Amino acid sequence: MFVVSSEGSKALAARVAQIIGAELVDVEKKVFPDGEIYVRALSSFSDEVVVIGNTYPNDSLIELLLLKDLASESADVITVIPYYGYARQDRRFLDGECIAAKAMASILEINSKRIITVDLHKDYIKQYFKVTVENLIPFKEIADVCRDADIVISPDAGSFYLAEGVAEELGVDAAHFDKKRISATEVVSTFDEDVRGKKVLLVDDIISTGTTIEKACSALKDAERIEVACVHGLFLKSLNFSPVHASDTIPSRFSDYTVSKLIADSLLKLKNL
Ligand code: R5P
Numbered sequence: 001m002f003v004v005s006s007e008g009s010k011a012l013a014a015r016v017a018q019i020i021g022a023e024l025v026d027v028e029k030k031v032f033p034d035g036e037i038y039v040r041a042l043s044s045f046s047d048e049v050v051v052i053g054n055t056y057p058n059d060s061l062i063e064l065l066l067l068k069d070l071a072s073e074s075a076d077v078i079t080v081i082p083y084y085g086y087a088r089q090d091r092r093f094l095d096g097e098c099i100a101a102k103a104m105a106s107i108l109e110i111n112s113k114r115i116i117t118v119d120l121h122k123d124y125i126k127q128y129f130k131v132t133v134e135n136l137i138p139f140k141e142i143a144d145v146c147r148d149a150d151i152v153i154s155p156d157a158g159s160f161y162l163a164e165g166v167a168e169e170l171g172v173d174a175a176h177f178d179k180k181r182i183s184a185t186e187v188v189s190t191f192d193e194d195v196r197g198k199k200v201l202l203v204d205d206i207i208s209t210g211t212t213i214e215k216a217c218s219a220l221k222d223a224e225r226i227e228v229a230c231v232h233g234l235f236l237k238s239l240n241f242s243p244v245h246a247s248d249t250i251p252s253r254f255s256d257y258t259v260s261k262l263i264a265d266s267l268l269k270l271k272n273l
Helices: 007-020 058-072 100-108 123-128 139-145 157-170 211-219 260-271
Strands: 002-005 027-031 037-041 047-052 075-081 114-118 133-136 151-154 173-176 178-181 187-190 199-207 225-233 244-247 255-257
Touching: 002 007, 002 058, 007 047, 007 058, 007 260, 027 058, 037 058, 047 058, 058 075, 058 100, 075 260, 100 123, 114 260, 123 133, 133 260, 139 157, 139 225, 139 244, 139 255, 151 157, 157 173, 157 199, 187 211, 199 211, 211 225
Parallel strands: 002 047, 047 075, 075 114, 114 133, 151 173, 151 199, 199 225, 225 244, 244 255
Antiparallel strands: 027 037, 178 187
């Protein structure tokens, strides 16, 4: 097996390659004055290639498509998408909208024998692909960096799967905020349980601007302590809460746990089939 990755996923790819004992193929990448991207593999590959790359930012998606096309000329491709951007537009909320998660699937399945993702936001996005998708969720990895919690809470029902999974690893309770409609245009998230004296672990799949978590933290201000963990940390604004844990699907200064073993284990399972 060979591993090749887009620039933004290099560190994660190196970790995965090391665990599975695969050769990491170096890539030369250039961006032309008009923004077009050039990639060149600096050694050859054959048989089976694991191509790792995010769909965020948009340029990374192009890089991933170029690498997949290149790899598919001489090998079978397993595509690993640590952060599947565009997942939040997972269905049509308003007439006329493009279901971006579906559009991405139709592009990404090209030249892929199989796809591995990390926390897809909604598991049913898998159905948008014609190839098999394995969606890995780092419950244990999050629990391992946040061992000291009395309750795990998600800021909405949509990410309750994450709170439930992490809570199960920790052997504590899980709960979620409820969205309540105040008027035709206003929705507020509420949490009615008493958290006084409790150590809360607040989990979400994505932290983008941080607004969702910030609001949840304010509502939970009576807790003894609040710790925050996410899978994909975009961190587009400065944060008003800490401590924050994030995975290395999108490298940042908050990335303090890795999903490399999760991905490597899934690849090793395929190797042994
Ligand atoms: C929403 O469905 C996601 O699970 C996150 O809650 C959301 O993307 C977080 O965004 P932000 O950090 O901008 O509030």
